[in-house]
Amino acid sequence: MFNSVEDVKRALADCQYIATNEIATVLYLAEKLGKPLLAEGPAGVGKTELSKAWAAATSRELVRLQCYEGLDESKALYEWEYAKQMLYTQLLRDKLSSLLADATSLTDAADRLGAEEDVFFSERFLLPRPLLRAIQSEKTTVLLIDEIDRADAEFEAFLLEVLSDFQVSIPELGTIVAKHRPVVFLTSNNTRELSEALKRRCLYLYIGYPSAEEELEIVRLRVPDLAPQLARQAVEMVQTLRQLDLKKNPSVSETLDWARALVTLNARTLDNETLENTLTVLLKYEADVERARRALRRQGGNGHGRSYN
Amino acid sequence: MEDRITKFIAALRAEGVRVSVAESQDAWEAITYLGVRDREAFRMSLRATLIKDADAMPTFEDLFPQYFGLATPPLMNPQSGLSEEEQQMLQEMMQQMLEDMLEQLKGDLQKLLDWLLNGQSPSQEDLEQMADQAGLNQPNARSPQRAQQYARRMQQMLGWEQMQELLEMLWEKLAEQGMDPDSIEQIKEQVAQNMDRLEDQLSEFAGEKLRDNRVEDAQRRKPMNDLMERSFGSLSQPEMEQLRDEVRRLAARLRTRAALRQKRGKQGKLDAKTTLRANLRYSGVPFEIHFKQRRLKPKLVAVLDVSTSMRPVAEFFLRLLYELQDQVQKTRSFAFIDHLEDVTDDLLTHRIDDAVIAVLTRLPSGHYNTDLGGSLRQLEAKHLDAVDSRTTVIVLGDGRNNFNDPALETFNRIGRRARKLIWLNPEYPAQWGTGDSDMLSYAPLCSELYQVRNLAQLTDAIDRILV
Numbered sequence: 001m002f003n004s005v006e007d008v009k010r011a012l013a014d015c016q017y018i019a020t021n022e023i024a025t026v027l028y029l030a031e032k033l034g035k036p037l038l039a040e041g042p043a044g045v046g047k048t049e050l051s052k053a054w055a056a057a058t059s060r061e062l063v064r065l066q067c068y069e070g071l072d073e074s075k076a077l078y079e080w081e082y083a084k085q086m087l088y089t090q091l092l093r094d095k096l097s098s099l100l101a102d103a104t105s106l107t108d109a110a111d112r113l114g115a116e117e118d119v120f121f122s123e124r125f126l127l128p129r130p131l132l133r134a135i136q137s138e139k140t141t142v143l144l145i146d147e148i149d150r151a152d153a154e155f156e157a158f159l160l161e162v163l164s165d166f167q168v169s170i171p172e173l174g175t176i177v178a179k180h181r182p183v184v185f186l187t188s189n190n191t192r193e194l195s196e197a198l199k200r201r202c203l204y205l206y207i208g209y210p211s212a213e214e215e216l217e218i219v220r221l222r223v224p225d226l227a228p229q230l231a232r233q234a235v236e237m238v239q240t241l242r243q244l245d246l247k248k249n250p251s252v253s254e255t256l257d258w259a260r261a262l263v264t265l266n267a268r269t270l271d272n273e274t275l276e277n278t279l280t281v282l283l284k285y286e287a288d289v290e291r292a293r294r295a296l297r298r299q300g301g302n303g304h305g306r307s308y309n
Numbered sequence: 310m311e312d313r314i315t316k317f318i319a320a321l322r323a324e325g326v327r328v329s330v331a332e333s334q335d336a337w338e339a340i341t342y343l344g345v346r347d348r349e350a351f352r353m354s355l356r357a358t359l360i361k362d363a364d365a366m367p368t369f370e371d372l373f374p375q376y377f378g379l380a381t382p383p384l385m386n387p388q389s390g391l392s393e394e395e396q397q398m399l400q401e402m403m404q405q406m407l408e409d410m411l412e413q414l415k416g417d418l419q420k421l422l423d424w425l426l427n428g429q430s431p432s433q434e435d436l437e438q439m440a441d442q443a444g445l446n447q448p449n450a451r452s453p454q455r456a457q458q459y460a461r462r463m464q465q466m467l468g469w470e471q472m473q474e475l476l477e478m479l480w481e482k483l484a485e486q487g488m489d490p491d492s493i494e495q496i497k498e499q500v501a502q503n504m505d506r507l508e509d510q511l512s513e514f515a516g517e518k519l520r521d522n523r524v525e526d527a528q529r530r531k532p533m534n535d536l537m538e539r540s541f542g543s544l545s546q547p548e549m550e551q552l553r554d555e556v557r558r559l560a561a562r563l564r565t566r567a568a569l570r571q572k573r574g575k576q577g578k579l580d581a582k583t584t585l586r587a588n589l590r591y592s593g594v595p596f597e598i599h600f601k602q603r604r605l606k607p608k609l610v611a612v613l614d615v616s617t618s619m620r621p622v623a624e625f626f627l628r629l630l631y632e633l634q635d636q637v638q639k640t641r642s643f644a645f646i647d648h649l650e651d652v653t654d655d656l657l658t659h660r661i662d663d664a665v666i667a668v669l670t671r672l673p674s675g676h677y678n679t680d681l682g683g684s685l686r687q688l689e690a691k692h693l694d695a696v697d698s699r700t701t702v703i704v705l706g707d708g709r710n711n712f713n714d715p716a717l718e719t720f721n722r723i724g725r726r727a728r729k730l731i732w733l734n735p736e737y738p739a740q741w742g743t744g745d746s747d748m749l750s751y752a753p754l755c756s757e758l759y760q761v762r763n764l765a766q767l768t769d770a771i772d773r774i775l776v
Contacts, residue, residue, distance in 0.1 A: 005343075005350060021349060021353070022353055025343070025349075025350055025353035025354065025357070026353060026357040028342075028343075029339050029342065029343070029353075029354055029357055029358075032339075032342045033335065033338055033339060033342070035335070038361070040363060041363075082591060082596040082597070083590060083591065086591050086592075086594070086596075190363070196327065196329075196361075199361035199362070200329050200331055200332060200361070202361070203335070203357045203358060204356075204357055204358075204360055204361045204362075205357060206363050206366060247658075287658070
């Protein structure tokens with residue numbers, strides 16, 4: 001459905017996602033090669049956003065699996081719905097007693113009950129979790145496995161099997177093979193090194209901080225209410241802050257938050273007062289805020305910062 | 310092109326980037342979709358399929374233009390614009406000149422003249438031969454930065470300078486013979502361009518040759534295992550770099566292992582209260598079993614000797630501490646030479662490289678001023694609150710106390726207070742107790758004691774401590 005990298009770029013732009021050539025190219029390849037796409041990079045540069053935009057652009061359902069430490073198969077793949085099974089057992093009690101009424105011995109009764117077991121271990125009582133949902137879906141879905149680096153290595157290994165074959169075996173039911181292979185996005189913030197095996201199965205995309213122009217374009221698109229002059233100043237400020245060797249650099253999503261805050265505050269210019277009041281939207285550590293203040297004051301001292309007044 | 314890509318992948322591997330066969334297959338497949346014409350798209354398809362690590366990106370960006378840089382254009386035929394008559398004149402003049410100077414002709418001047426005036430590029434064979442003579446096949450020819458130098462050497466061998474004189478003579482003679490000045494000007498210009506192009510071709514060839522040598526060289530290099538066994542003190546700079554990577558990998562493993570332990574910790578005792586509550590909706594039939602989550606929150610106190618004798622290994626221990634502190638939330642790190650310094654914050658607020666530098670500059674090395682006993686006393690006096698029954702205390706040092714009071718009583722008190730007292734010593738056990746070493750006095754008071762003088766032993770010790 002997409003015949004060129006340009007098509008991909010345009011489709012993403014229609015969904016309000018500004019993709020660099022690089023992003024569009026790798027996405028195009030992932031689609032063509034049918035391989036999972038592993039996106040790495042600092043938090044808040046739009047990795048998750050990319051998968052959402054892609055799902056929207058291709059009008060596919062987005063199935064999301066958020067990873068965390070301790071995530072296991074029953075949370076990611078499927079679970080039996082005990083409560084529903086219980087309820088059905090209760091409701092069907094009469095049916096069951098009539099079924100077992102003329103059983104001559106205990107063994108006979110157990111056999112008859114055993115013959116009906118399939119009713120209780122059928123897809124009816126299966127609670128599909130994200131992975132199984134993506135596999136079972138009647139249409140191709142976009143499967144987002146978010147922050148895979150947070151899950152433990154065990155889960156990662158389990159995922160390998162699913163990702164390479166797109167099938168799962170459920171002991172009571174047998175193997176379920178995907179009708180339509182989902183398009184898989186994995187994201188990682190690099191808190192833990194991922195296994196070579198996982199990386200080998202994926203195409204790799206590193207999304208770094210955008211350049212000033214790219215970021216400005218994103219701000220204009222997402223926060224159109226912000227005055228152009230102010231948007232430019234804000235982006236410049238964020239880009240400067242990223243040079244400061246902070247504990248946590250302001251991300252694109254924070255730039256957007258800040259831009260929205262400026263709109264809400266009805267800010268006309270980026271003066272010192274506005275800056276003081278809103279700096280915490282951008283920076284999340286007290287030490288960072290202090291450091292940024294000091295750096296800005298230094299700039300103000302040599303006349304550079306006056307332009308904000 | 311195929312050959313080029315294969316060579317490129319080999320070069321990536323030689324620089325330490327892990328590229329599997331499956332990945333190189335992906336690269337080929339990607340190329341079938343995006344082709345090789347569009348340079349950017351081509352670069353992206355190689356990068357997305359071959360590179361899976363942000364750290365390896367610079368290597369890729371560095372090598373890519375070297376392998377897929379714009380190939381130098383071939384030589385032109387300067388005679389194409391000449392009339393038949395003029396061409397003949399030129400050929401004759403060349404012939405005559407060559408005959409005149411036969412005895413003076415040195416090296417491959419004749420070949421060079423052919424290339425420049427007939428527009429044929431040197432064949433692969435010619436290039437190989439020149440490269441061999443210029444010393445490009447010698448074992449020390451590896452550094453791609455020296456391509457220019459080798460190219461110049463090849464030019465010299467061809468008789469480049471002499472050729473310039475010859476050409477001047479040729480132009481004069483042609484003018485004497487009455488060739489159209491415009492035509493002469495044209496040939497002159499094109500020959501000059503040919504010389505430029507030939508120069509580029511030579512340096513490109515030299516560069517390629519040097520890179521190939523480098524790749525072969527790297528394939529012969531010793532594997533990492535050897536490095537694991539070598540002692541920290543005896544490593545060269547690039548080996549140190551490699552070892553740092555290993556320490557990073559070790560830390561990653563620690564992290565996974567810690568996560569696994571926490572998971573296993575969950576499968577502990579049955580939690581009756583939670584189980585009952587969770588199963589109320591199934592009328593008390595215990596379908597969902599809950600277990601008591603053992604909330605293990607270990608604490609760690611590390612005491613690191615950074616004195617002169619420990620300096621070579623101190624950096625690695627510091628890196629390890631840094632990662633441990635990342636791992637175990639409640640970690641206090643101390644470093645000492647003659648007195649104790651709390652370096653927890655240094656490790657917390659800096660990035661890893663800066664942190665190491667920060668600590669080492671805070672505690673400059675001196676001569677024979679180690680005071681382990683005194684430092685232990687300071688630990689007890691000032692920071693005893695950091696040690697309790699959940700705390701593992703790790704001492705990283707050689708136990709050389711410069712004949713100061715070892716403060717064994719203090720050490721013992723700290724050990725009894727802590728959950729475990731572990732000592733990592735970089736010296737051979739045979740050296741313990743010799744000279745100013747108090748190791749043998751400390752040893753019986755430790756819960757565990759390991760010799761750690763290389764990465765293999767370090768990995769081993771950490772494994773045993775954590776399990």
